[in-house]
Amino acid sequence: MGKTALILGATGLTGKLLLNRLLADKAYECVKVLSRRPLGLQHSKLKVFIGDLLKLEQFESDFKGDEVFCCIGTTASKTQDRDIYKQIDFGIPVSAARLCKKNGIENFLVISALGANAEGQIFYNRTKGEMELAVLKQEIPNTYILRPSLIKGFREEQRIGEAIGAILMSIAQVFLIGKYKKYRAIEADTIAKVMYSLAQTKPKLRIIESDKIEELGCLS
Structure with missing residues (x-):
């Protein structure tokens, strides 16, 4: 029997x-998506559950499977209210x-951010650390x-600040070597590939910094 991912x-x-990667993998029989809006995508394996993700308990009966991938995140420019941002x-x-x-799912993968620190002074990093x-x-x-650094990739919704940051980061890449490699921008596809790979291989490593994500992406 195939696996189920959320x-x-x-x-x-x-x-x-x-x-897209999970839907293409024959090892997965079902891919559940919890979303606040329709995806505009149809697939025989895909099940979409629409609702308020801030009230995730409403999905409890459907929150069952082998692996959960949490790619949720917002930005300070998009969500200026700090209370909503933290929610x-x-x-x-x-x-x-x-x-x-609660439901006995033993595999949980989540995207945080480079610099996450529960004791940090910066609200964004502190929230991620907490x-x-x-x-x-x-x-x-x-x-x-x-913990990825700045994430690169095509977005339908262009964020000016991120676009400028990406340009500056591409210029600075050549200087980010040694212990500074983890600050290099990273492709979203690399992160997706590594999340998928970790779910299959289950290594002992628990917190993966951006440079390690890049390294694992090259091996996948």
Whole structure:
């Protein structure tokens, strides 16, 4: 019998790429997507559940499978209200991890961010760090937290700040060597590929920094 995967954030850049990869894999019999809006995609393996992700408990009866991939995330420019921002970047991944624990799902993969630090002064990094600690507290056997740097890739919704950042980062790439390699921008497809690979191989590594994601992507 084939595996069942659940994805949160399948309408985002990395989530879309991961979804396509899972749908193409014969090892997966069913791919469930939890979303606040329709995907505009049809596939025999695909099941889409529409609802408010800020109230994830409403999906509890359908929150069953072998692996959960959480690609949820927003930006300060897109979500300026800090309370709502935290509900998204902290609340959704942590609620998903709790449902994994409750429903006996042993594989949870989540995208965090480079510089995540629960004790940090920067709100964005602190929120991500607090999310990581809360997720790890669930003690899901195979938990993988990915910390990518600036994510590259085509977005239908262009973000000016990210576009400028990408240009500057591409110029700076050549100087980011040694211990600074983890600050290099990374392709969304590389992140999706590594999330998929981690779910299959289940290594002991739990927190994967951006340079390690790049390295694993080359091996996949």
